[in-house]
Amino acid sequence: MARDITVLGAGIVGICCAAYLQREGHRVTVVDRGEPGRGTSFGNAGILSPGSCVPMAVPGVISKLPGWLLDPLGPVAVRFGHLPSMLPWFLHFRKASRMKNVQANADALRRLLSQTFDAYAPLVKAANIPEIVQRPGYLVVYETDAEFRADSLAWRLRRDRGVEFDVLDGAGLRKLEPALAPIYQRGVYLLDQGYVTSPLRLTQSIAAQFERDGGRIERREVREIEVGPHGPTALLTDAGAMPVETLVVAAGVHSKRFASRLGERVLLEAERGYHVQFEAPGISLARPINSANGKFFATPMEAGLRVAGTTEFAGLDRPSNPRRPKVLLEHAKRMFPDLKTEVMSEWMGQRPSTPDYLPVVSGSTRYRNVFYAFGHGHLGVVSGAPTGRLIADLVAQRPAAIDMQPYRVDRF
Ligand SMILES: Cc1cc2nc3c(=O)[nH]c(=O)nc-3n(C[C@H](O)[C@H](O)[C@H](O)COP(=O)(O)OP(=O)(O)OC[C@H]3O[C@@H](n4cnc5c(N)ncnc54)[C@H](O)[C@@H]3O)c2cc1C
Numbered sequence: 001m002a003r004d005i006t007v008l009g010a011g012i013v014g015i016c017c018a019a020y021l022q023r024e025g026h027r028v029t030v031v032d033r034g035e036p037g038r039g040t041s042f043g044n045a046g047i048l049s050p051g052s053c054v055p056m057a058v059p060g061v062i063s064k065l066p067g068w069l070l071d072p073l074g075p076v077a078v079r080f081g082h083l084p085s086m087l088p089w090f091l092h093f094r095k096a097s098r099m100k101n102v103q104a105n106a107d108a109l110r111r112l113l114s115q116t117f118d119a120y121a122p123l124v125k126a127a128n129i130p131e132i133v134q135r136p137g138y139l140v141v142y143e144t145d146a147e148f149r150a151d152s153l154a155w156r157l158r159r160d161r162g163v164e165f166d167v168l169d170g171a172g173l174r175k176l177e178p179a180l181a182p183i184y185q186r187g188v189y190l191l192d193q194g195y196v197t198s199p200l201r202l203t204q205s206i207a208a209q210f211e212r213d214g215g216r217i218e219r220r221e222v223r224e225i226e227v228g229p230h231g232p233t234a235l236l237t238d239a240g241a242m243p244v245e246t247l248v249v250a251a252g253v254h255s256k257r258f259a260s261r262l263g264e265r266v267l268l269e270a271e272r273g274y275h276v277q278f279e280a281p282g283i284s285l286a287r288p289i290n291s292a293n294g295k296f297f298a299t300p301m302e303a304g305l306r307v308a309g310t311t312e313f314a315g316l317d318r319p320s321n322p323r324r325p326k327v328l329l330e331h332a333k334r335m336f337p338d339l340k341t342e343v344m345s346e347w348m349g350q351r352p353s354t355p356d357y358l359p360v361v362s363g364s365t366r367y368r369n370v371f372y373a374f375g376h377g378h379l380g381v382v383s384g385a386p387t388g389r390l391i392a393d394l395v396a397q398r399p400a401a402i403d404m405q406p407y408r409v410d411r412f
Helices: 012-023 061-070 080-096 099-113 116-126 145-150 152-160 170-176 199-212 252-261 323-335 384-396
Strands: 004-008 027-032 076-078 138-142 165-169 186-190 194-196 216-219 222-228 231-237 240-243 246-249 269-278 289-291 296-301 304-313 344-353 360-363 370-374
Touching: 004 012, 012 027, 012 116, 012 199, 012 246, 012 370, 012 384, 027 199, 061 076, 076 080, 080 099, 080 304, 099 152, 099 384, 116 199, 116 384, 138 145, 138 170, 145 152, 145 186, 152 165, 165 170, 170 186, 194 199, 199 216, 222 252, 231 246, 246 252, 246 384, 252 344, 252 370, 269 323, 289 323, 296 323, 304 323, 323 344, 360 384, 370 384
Parallel strands: 004 027, 004 246, 027 216, 076 304, 138 289, 246 370
Antiparallel strands: 138 186, 165 186, 222 231, 231 240, 269 304, 269 344, 289 296, 296 304, 360 370
């Protein structure tokens, strides 16, 4: 039966939910305070990686933290004043890093992510943007063989789940990507992986098609949710109350407060990441390249070369940290000696991160008219369309194509 559905959030996740719900015949309204795709979905690395089934919480990761934090060019930074408030998240992260949980989380990730190309296909076709999805695979590079061997668990987790890759030496790497510095001795070529040439254009094109097909996008700030005995009745916005019948919360890193208002306790942290983008890089790449130790991707986007990644925990409201893009700039120059850095822009975004690296894609435990689609952390682009399709299954109360237990809102 067709319903009136409101989606809170017009990032890649909310827009994919809206597009899939509209395809089912529902009347869908999306509410966002900004333009579609201008939140975290704007500046990411754009990787569509069905093979990204290795959670961040793995055995040994916690013992690496002090070294990362002490290294000024390290991949992780923390604002120490923020640490006490993230203790519950961190304790759950520690639990998630036990081997039994790692295996289960890797399975759940693989099941979700392996749907990415199939789930995006109808949305990309309808929006007439076939060129935006490229599938050249990507490279992971290591400076030493020892670093590669230290990552063996990650490669085993991928191989055990059917992810295909070839291991290369330095010469093999530079044959594929001549712009790479000779410092890299080892690499891995992941085969069936892709990327989008503009994450912003992806979200905006799907949003524009959604509107052409009769969907509504309202530009409003949601300040509060009015809740009655049977669930939410209205969104209270800066432009007045909007009645709601069925609500999908897809507000990225801001979803925690809305979920809490609706009676759910979720563990969600703002995991800040940065990018530097070079409009005229003077080099070209045939595919994205991931630095295993720097924890960033260099992606050949349509607007230039984007170097995006790293992790910073500093809470929701702090201004961006000017040192972090500089770290990426240093890494980029080291990775590509001929890179031209004169025309450069910088960006900071907040990944909505759960401690077990799995999103919340779930019905509410309290109300039949509430659904959740947030917490996609590092993987919101690759899992955006699969999430939209699964939310349509949940709303229709049909069995989903995959087991939905691992993504439940009440698992924390
Ligand atoms: C540096 C970096 C690199 C990344 N690389 C990749 C990658 O290569 N591949 C990948 O798959 N993922 C990547 N990600 C992760 C990905 O970007 C995110 O998981 C994804 O963008 C989250 O999408 P979202 O729709 O949940 O959130 P958002 O894009 O943040 O959208 C949430 C929306 O909710 C709106 N909103 C929030 N509160 C309110 C309110 N009160 N009222 C109205 N509107 C509201 C916001 O305005 C926003 O538009 C990366 C992230 C970073 C930071």
